[in-house]
Amino acid sequence: MARKKKKKGGALTLILLIVPAALIVHPTTILFGIGMIPTIVAYVVDRDPDKSAPITVGGLNFCGCMPFAIDLWKHQHTLGAVAKILADPLAWLVMYSAAAVGWGIYYGIPPLVAGMEVSRAEKRVEVLKQKKVALVQEWGPDVAGDYFDESGGMEPDAEMENA
Numbered sequence: 001m002a003r004k005k006k007k008k009g010g011a012l013t014l015i016l017l018i019v020p021a022a023l024i025v026h027p028t029t030i031l032f033g034i035g036m037i038p039t040i041v042a043y044v045v046d047r048d049p050d051k052s053a054p055i056t057v058g059g060l061n062f063c064g065c066m067p068f069a070i071d072l073w074k075h076q077h078t079l080g081a082v083a084k085i086l087a088d089p090l091a092w093l094v095m096y097s098a099a100a101v102g103w104g105i106y107y108g109i110p111p112l113v114a115g116m117e118v119s120r121a122e123k124r125v126e127v128l129k130q131k132k133v134a135l136v137q138e139w140g141p142d143v144a145g146d147y148f149d150e151s152g153g154m155e156p157d158a159e160m161e162n163a
Contacts, residue, residue, distance in 0.1 A: 027082040028069055034086060035065035038099035042106075057102035064098025 022029040039058035046053035068085050075081060085091050136144050 025077075027072055027077050027079055030079070030082050031069055031072060031085060032065055035068070035091075035095040036061055038096060038102075042099075042103075053103075053106050056106040057099050060102035060105070061095065061099035064095040067094065 036058070039054055039061045042057040043051065043054040068091050072081055072085065132144060
């Protein structure tokens, strides 16, 4: 499997674009810099090469920060306005609770989906066993092969031979 080559100028280009933009919208940068700390933590602790934790956490964390950014843009876009937002415990609660929901989705959805797939597979096995029993009743035990009894289980002698 071939690895992707990283562009050498990618980080430099990013810095050259983001730093001036961050200076122009300094209050917004401060708000998102502090509000998105859970996303930064998710990026650092996620060992998965696809980095699915920061994507999940970051999306919801961003949504939690947006109402305060919009409020900042609608009224005063100043450092004092950011200080006022960051002094409000409700702002911290909303921003970080949204990130917590992201962590909940990240840790909760995969086991839920896996459980549903296992349940679906077990139901499919049960349906196939019932079909097999019906075939054995209709066509006789020879249709099931040497290793199966009429209930769908293995015959004792066949179990010993395969062990």
